[in-house]
Amino acid sequence: MIKKHYEFSFWVRVTHWVRAIAIVVLTFTGFYLAIPFIAPALNQGEPNNYLYALMRSWHIIFGFLLIAVTIGKFYLFLFDKQSKIERVSFWDFINPKVWVKQIKYYLLIGKHARLKGVYNPLQFVAYLGVYITLVIICITGLILHIHVYHGGLGGFLYDYLRPLEVMLGGLAWVRQLHHIAMWFFIIFLPVHIYLAIFNSVYGKSGAMDSIISGYKWEDEHK
Secondary structure (H helix, E strand, O other): OEEEEEOOOHHHHHHHHHHHHHHHHHHHHHHHHHOOOOOOOOEOOEOOOOHHHHHHHHHHHHHHHHHHHHHHHHHHHHHOHHHHHHHOHHHHHOOHHHHHHHHHHHOOOOOOOOOOOOOOHHHHHHHHHHHHHHHHHHHHHHHHHHOOOOOHHHHHHHHHHHHHHHHOOOHHHHHHHHHHHHHHHHHHHHHHHHHHHHHHHHOOOOOOOHHHHOEEEEEOOO
16 A cells, blocks of 8 residues: 655755755855856956855855754754654664665665665765765865954854864865865765656655655555
């Protein structure tokens, strides 16, 4: 019997899509800040339309948006009742039998493992990597921020983040870590989209639809 199952809460879906949009915008603007690849249009009577400053402003806006939504997602994962199904995925992650069944499924030689939570072991590892990388990219971004903006929040965080900057090897290494973390998302995104489509089409359970509608279809006798 196929039954509709509520999988992702409204706020989990909101944080997912806001995070996705923020990462895309930050990647584009980050590349531009490192290597300006678009020449600004010249306006009559204006020497420059300050395209670089515009890219920097969008990078800062979406950077702080990413920090906010990441903190919000950590809160949901740890305390939200509707997110319990995500926390339960840990038990699937440490179950060797689920690992074997899930790998067979992706190799097209077995059925999808019966899960206690919402994420299979491979997804759990991938998302764990995502959130570790989010922490790295947010902290390194803040360290870079305090060296440009010395007042307000930048000034407040300066004394707290400077020791961490030294521990990471200096500002040059912080910038490299920030850049490497960006490449993690560039590689992760197409793989994530492919596997989401694969699970939705091959698994025939509406797995991809669940992050939009919140609902997934499950065979109770599976």
